[in-house]
Amino acid sequence: MDQASDQTQHEVLFFSLLYSVATAVFGGAIARQLLKQELQMDLRSAFILLLLFIGESVCFVALPGYSGLSLFSVACLLSYCTLPSSGLLPVQEKAILITGCDSGFGQALAKYLDKMGFTVYAGVLHLDGPGAEDLKANGSNRLTVLQLDVTSSDQIAKTFAKIKAELKNKGLWGVVNNAGILEFIADAELLSMNIYKRCMEVNYFGAVEVTKMFLPLLRQAKGRLVNISSIAGSIPLPWLAAYGASKAALSMFSSVLRQELAIWGIKVAIVQPGGFKTGIFGTTDHWNNQHKQIVQQLSPDVKTDYGENYIISFKEKYAKWQATLPEDLRPVLKDISIALRAKNPKTLYTPGKAAFLLPVIVNNLPTCLSDFIIHQFFASGQGVVPDGVKETES
Structure with a gap:
């Protein structure tokens, strides 16, 4: 019984680490865009990030294991592609x-x-x-x-x-x-x-x-x-x-x-x-x-x-x-x-x-x-x- 409990705890810690890595990669990509002023932080952006934050908890609890992690990773990728860009090109000679x-x-x-x-x-x-x-x-x-x-x-x-x-x-x-x-x-x-x-x-x-x-x-x-x-x-x-x-x-x-x-x-x-x-x-x-x-x-x-x-x-x-x-x-x-x-x-x-x-x-x-x-x-x-x-x- 204790061995099964220990295994469950190890799995929880392992997947918690993977979720943290996925979140860190996504957060780093967002921070990079913000530093380069290529991301438009508006109400729509805040709403997308809020949904992603809620979705991470739902995936971790409702879909334990690789299925939830995969779904969360795909959500991060889609969110990254959906967030509005504010990077503007120069107008000279256009x-x-x-x-x-x-x-x-x-x-x-x-x-x-x-x-x-x-x-x-x-x-x-x-x-x-x-x-x-x-x-x-x-x-x-x-x-x-x-x-x-x-x-x-x-x-x-x-x-x-x-x-x-x-x-x-x-x-x-x-x-x-x-x-x-x-x-x-x-x-x-x-x-x-x-x-x-x-x-x-x-x-x-x-x-x-x-x-x-x-x-x-x-x-x-x-x-x-x-x-x-x-x-x-x-x-x-x-x-x-x-x-x-x-x-x-x-x-x-x-x-x-x-x-x-x-x-x-x-x-x-x-x-x-x-x-x-x-x-x-x-x-x-x-x-x-x-x-x-x-x-x-x-x-x-x-x-x-x-x-x-x-x-x-x-x-x-x-x-x-x-x-x-x-x-x-x-x-x-x-x-x-x-x-x-x-x-x-x-x-x-x-x-x-x-x-x-x-x-x-x-x-x-x-x-x-x-x-x-x-x-x-x-x-x-x-x-x-x-x-x-x-x-x-x-």
Whole structure:
């Protein structure tokens, strides 16, 4: 009996020693990253380390022997790979192409990266527009404004030839596919096919063609591809069918490229912002014009079922959304710059409160409950329903 007890104690001490060695190796690796300032210690990092600490005790007690030790070792390795890195690369002599710099994220990002010291090629739709003129007036000599409609193969090819000639053999460090359009918010049935096609043409096919054209220069520099998607591309949001579908396609394209381009040393990141006040909503005149076109293309049955008052209500939604969206774009700019500079960038960045909260709701709650919450979030205080629904309720 005493011999068996002694053997058990020896095994406990032996495995305690092995657990201590595994913990020391993991701790030493973390300490090394901290000393080199390559580890970002934030709430997420603290949560991962806390789970690992709890997991060590669980493995030791619930899975005695080599099985528990193996599981704990694998958990240490996965945690080490998951912890966010803060190691940032120097910006000197790194060139970035950004599309959609007429306004919003693109224009703000061009200025932001220019001040950081990057060589910036800012593609704009309107070379003589106010956004382009602002960049020309306020940018440094490192910032070049280029005519670049991402739906024009000819303009994409000309931009590629110019940048390749200027960079010579250095390659292009980064491409930020930011150009995007929303067109109109309305029920999927109400949106015209032209809106669906236009969103795909700009938000998806434009980004794909720009990416394909510039990949040889990215490969030369072993650089970065950063695609600006949207929270609407990862979860279903009412009235954003055309826009959300195009951004979902962009996100999937980006994820596939991340796997395929890894062997070339090119890193791919997706940025999915929550709602921010940018130029993507367009002007009031644009909204009114889109509304008229939508009404004109509706069949008599659909127009009767929904009713004019319901369709008009989307102009009110537009105004309310614009008023509530935050104007501070710095969270988005910071995440994009980190994706371009980090030695080991994350695959997905989600700046903005909605970009974090809404996926948690949709991915973790029962569908009936998440649909109810999303509807309340978007339709709160709306009070307008289609005429056909009113007739059914009465």
